[in-house]
Amino acid sequence: MSIGPEKTGAQVMIDTLLSHGVEVAWGIPGGALLPFYDDLYNSSLRHILVRHEQGAVHAADAYARVTGKLGVAIGTSGPGATNLITGIANAKMDSIPVLAITGQVATASIGTDAFQEADTYGLTIPITKYNALLKNPDDVARITEEAIRVAMSGRQGPVHIDFPKDVQSGLTRKTTPGELKVPARHIEPVPLVGDLDQLADAINHAHRPVFYVGGGAVMSGASEVLLRIAEKAQIPVVSTLTGLGAFPGTHNLHLGMLGMHGTAYANYAVQECDFILSIGARFDDRVASDTKDFASHAVKAHIDIDPAEANKRVAVDIYVQGDARVVLEQIENSVLRVETREWAKRVAELRDANPLKFTLTGSDIKPQYVIHRIWERTRGEAVVATDVGQHQMWAAQYYPLKNPRHWVTSAGLGTMGFGLPAALGAKIGKPDSEVILFSGDGSFQMNIQELGTARENNIKVKIVLFNNGFLGMVRQWQEMFHGNRLSHSQIHFNPDFTAIAGAYQIPAMAISKPEEVEAAIDFLLNTDDIALLEVRIPAEEKVFPMIPSGKAYTSMMDYEHSGDGSVFSPNQFKEN
Amino acid sequence: MTQSVLSVRVRNNAGVLSHVSGLFTRRGYNIDSLSVGVTENPEVSVITLVVSEAPEIVLQIEKQLKKLVDVLDIIDLTGEHSVKREVALVTIYVNKSNRHEVLTLIDVYEAHVIDITDSEVMVELLATPRRISSFIAVFADFGIKEIARTGTISLAYPSSRKGADKA
Ligand SMILES: Cc1ncc(C[n+]2csc(CCOP(=O)(O)OP(=O)(O)O)c2C)c(N)n1
Ligand SMILES: [Mg+2]
Numbered sequence: 001m002s003i004g005p006e007k008t009g010a011q012v013m014i015d016t017l018l019s020h021g022v023e024v025a026w027g028i029p030g031g032a033l034l035p036f037y038d039d040l041y042n043s044s045l046r047h048i049l050v051r052h053e054q055g056a057v058h059a060a061d062a063y064a065r066v067t068g069k070l071g072v073a074i075g076t077s078g079p080g081a082t083n084l085i086t087g088i089a090n091a092k093m094d095s096i097p098v099l100a101i102t103g104q105v106a107t108a109s110i111g112t113d114a115f116q117e118a119d120t121y122g123l124t125i126p127i128t129k130y131n132a133l134l135k136n137p138d139d140v141a142r143i144t145e146e147a148i149r150v151a152m153s154g155r156q157g158p159v160h161i162d163f164p165k166d167v168q169s170g171l172t173r174k175t176t177p178g179e180l181k182v183p184a185r186h187i188e189p190v191p192l193v194g195d196l197d198q199l200a201d202a203i204n205h206a207h208r209p210v211f212y213v214g215g216g217a218v219m220s221g222a223s224e225v226l227l228r229i230a231e232k233a234q235i236p237v238v239s240t241l242t243g244l245g246a247f248p249g250t251h252n253l254h255l256g257m258l259g260m261h262g263t264a265y266a267n268y269a270v271q272e273c274d275f276i277l278s279i280g281a282r283f284d285d286r287v288a289s290d291t292k293d294f295a296s297h298a299v300k301a302h303i304d305i306d307p308a309e310a311n312k313r314v315a316v317d318i319y320v321q322g323d324a325r326v327v328l329e330q331i332e333n334s335v336l337r338v339e340t341r342e343w344a345k346r347v348a349e350l351r352d353a354n355p356l357k358f359t360l361t362g363s364d365i366k367p368q369y370v371i372h373r374i375w376e377r378t379r380g381e382a383v384v385a386t387d388v389g390q391h392q393m394w395a396a397q398y399y400p401l402k403n404p405r406h407w408v409t410s411a412g413l414g415t416m417g418f419g420l421p422a423a424l425g426a427k428i429g430k431p432d433s434e435v436i437l438f439s440g441d442g443s444f445q446m447n448i449q450e451l452g453t454a455r456e457n458n459i460k461v462k463i464v465l466f467n468n469g470f471l472g473m474v475r476q477w478q479e480m481f482h483g484n485r486l487s488h489s490q491i492h493f494n495p496d497f498t499a500i501a502g503a504y505q506i507p508a509m510a511i512s513k514p515e516e517v518e519a520a521i522d523f524l525l526n527t528d529d530i531a532l533l534e535v536r537i538p539a540e541e542k543v544f545p546m547i548p549s550g551k552a553y554t555s556m557m558d559y560e561h562s563g564d565g566s567v568f569s570p571n572q573f574k575e576n
Numbered sequence: 577m578t579q580s581v582l583s584v585r586v587r588n589n590a591g592v593l594s595h596v597s598g599l600f601t602r603r604g605y606n607i608d609s610l611s612v613g614v615t616e617n618p619e620v621s622v623i624t625l626v627v628s629e630a631p632e633i634v635l636q637i638e639k640q641l642k643k644l645v646d647v648l649d650i651i652d653l654t655g656e657h658s659v660k661r662e663v664a665l666v667t668i669y670v671n672k673s674n675r676h677e678v679l680t681l682i683d684v685y686e687a688h689v690i691d692i693t694d695s696e697v698m699v700e701l702l703a704t705p706r707r708i709s710s711f712i713a714v715f716a717d718f719g720i721k722e723i724a725r726t727g728t729i730s731l732a733y734p735s736s737r738k739g740a741d742k743a
Contacts, residue, residue, distance in 0.1 A: 121591060122591075122594060125591070125594055125598050126598050126599075126602050129643070129645070130645050131591075133591070146645075150645060181587065182645045183645065183647075183648060185642070186645050306643075307639050307642075308636065308642075308643060310639075311632065311635075312636065
């Protein structure tokens with residue numbers, strides 16, 4: 001522990017962040033953060049002022065998703081802190097490393113119902129990996145260090161530090177962390193535990209293997225080794241919503257997303273397989289809704305960095321604890337080369353027989369088609385952010401991503417309003433990439449104020465706003481499962497979104513006819529600025545395939561063509 | 577359902593109890609008793625949990641507990657290799673005609689009488705949780721006014737340090 005000149009607690013925290021390579025923080029100041037922001041004033045840490053703290057934490061989350069670095073969000077005590085809560089929970093569900101820093105009333109006032117006091121520490125207990133209420137400037141360096149290390153270690157996730165005003169301004173000589181007090185298992189690499197020979201054997205002996213790839217594969221950087229093994233052993237790959245991008249979307253062996261709105265062929269392959277290996281995926285209820293039915297003929301194996309995921313929902317035959325990339329690298333040489341596999345041909349057949357499809361008509365724009373064309377125009381290389389709803393599922397289906405860490409979606413929590421601030425965070429994280437946000441008219445209005453943050457900082461994201469006049473996903477369920485009683489899912493009044501964009505000095509355009517699509521995509525992609533494209537789409541359009549909640553894969557409903565128009569299936573696999 | 581006894585050693589932080597008990601509510605695990613106290617090390621407390629859950633759920637509980645940063649280690653003290661003790665304070669209704677019988681029974685259980693009035697006897701009993709339950713069942717017939725139990729505490733017998741599982 002170095003005993004240097006005295007510094008304020010706030011300065012020590014900022015220095016600790018900088019020492020970890022933190023480049024940007026998102027936030028809003030307030031009374032309980034004045035000392036902190038005072039020290040931020042002269043620091044090299046970039047701060048982006050958002051319009052709502054929820055925007056700060058979603059932006060930090062997205063930044064972390066695309067860069068693999070820590071995201072940092074800041075809010076003042078009381079309402080600033082509670083505004084962060086949704087985003088912290090969001091990061092928890094998707095295991096994203098975010099540090100939330102909140103102002104707190106001075107230590108002497110804690111517990112007195114002081115102005116803007118809330119028990120933020122208590123509030124974040126169930127939604128963080130680590131949280132702390134600082135009481136002494138001497139602890140700032142250590143606790144900040146611990147928080148960052150815990151966030152970035154093992155199964156990553158959000159952490160929170162509650163920072164009382166007097167601790168921010170208080171002086172300390174303890175400017176470096178010293179000895180940490182968290183047990184080593186929370187900050188050191190997770191040891192590999194499990195029988196790798198057994199795992200490799202099971203892969204080699206399978207006739208109809210499937211790799212089931214989740215967010216853990218993305219987080220661990222397993223893409224390259226995953227591709228090598230899948231190609232070598234000719235193993236088809238299905239992805240969860242968070243796993244998209246871990247495996248090249250257009251690869252012959254890639255079957256797209258599985259589960260509730262997965263492709264029919266991914267789900268058929270899972271039903272028919274005799275071996276399934278989860279690589280950083282957690283058998284959640286959108287994938288294995290009926291746990292008994294899920295891949296019921298298969299030997300099940302699971303690689304996960306979090307031992308608590310072993311046998312949590314679905315019992316597996318083989319479990320290996322460890323980082324997905326490390327485990328795959330260790331078994332790579334033991335997995336046998338297979339020249340062609342009957343099974344790979346079978347899944348190609350399944351795919352050709354049951355493609356994603358929708359109907360093109362002359363009168364309406366189909367959201368799937370717009371996404372498909374943007375995918376073609378951007379060669380599948382854009383960073384894609386989404387909000388939550390039907391448009392999210394269409395984006396997952398019709399924008400097969402080429403690369404990992406290019407997909408920014410709220411999966412586990414399903415947070416409407418995530419999209420816009422997330423797109424901003426992604427663009428700051430990957431400034432040289434095209435960042436496209438697919439949003440819906442409902443979700444967009446939940447954090448629409450962040451258009452101000454985008455404009456102020458010239459964060460050039462491209463926004464595609466699908467306007468169906470509905471909380472479309474809710475409507476879809478009501479139509480299908482609640483006797484078409486559209487209870488409060490219609491948005492009877494929507495603003496003129498292009499006028500709103502205009503008020504923020506953001507170029508915008510709205511279209512409603514199929515013949516306008518190409519020019520609109522030109523506008524979107526060729527505008528060297530933020531751009532918003534509102535696409536008016538029919539409210540009746542639904543997301544298919546669909547496995548109803550709680551049902552087995554055999555209950556999958558696929559798209560059925562009726563009425564006018566022609567069925568369209570994008571060929572997403574022409575590249576291989 | 578069989579009961580499992582988990583001894584959870586935690587860093588003595590404000591908030592650690594919220595983390596542990598919050599885990600149980602959040603994930604819907606059933607706790608029969610929870611007791612907290614200090615240990616030989618002033619920076620460490622021990623939380624003794626008694627849970628009625630299937631073995632695979634108990635395993636999940638242990639794994640989830642290990643994810644809490646303040647949890648140092650967990651020892652499964654279920655079974656015969658550990659001592660389990662609990663203290664109960666029980667106030668029993670008595671009258672002239674049954675007082676003698678009550679006092680005799682109290683003696684049988686080796687419980688201590690703390691206070692007596694015409695109508696009540698207050699007793700202290702240090703015993704295994706099972707014996708305390710049996711005591712309470714027996715005195716229910718006479719009428720129990722109130723009970724306070726500490727919850728189980730437990731340590732492995734030094735002579736059988738088996739099955740202890742370091743986190
Ligand atoms: C914060 C929040 N509130 C409510 C929901 C429930 N919900 C899920 S999808 C959805 C509709 C989303 O509407 P929109 O953004 O227009 O997308 P669409 O489904 O129409 O494409 C709602 C209300 C949610 N996921 N998040
Ligand atoms: Mg909508």
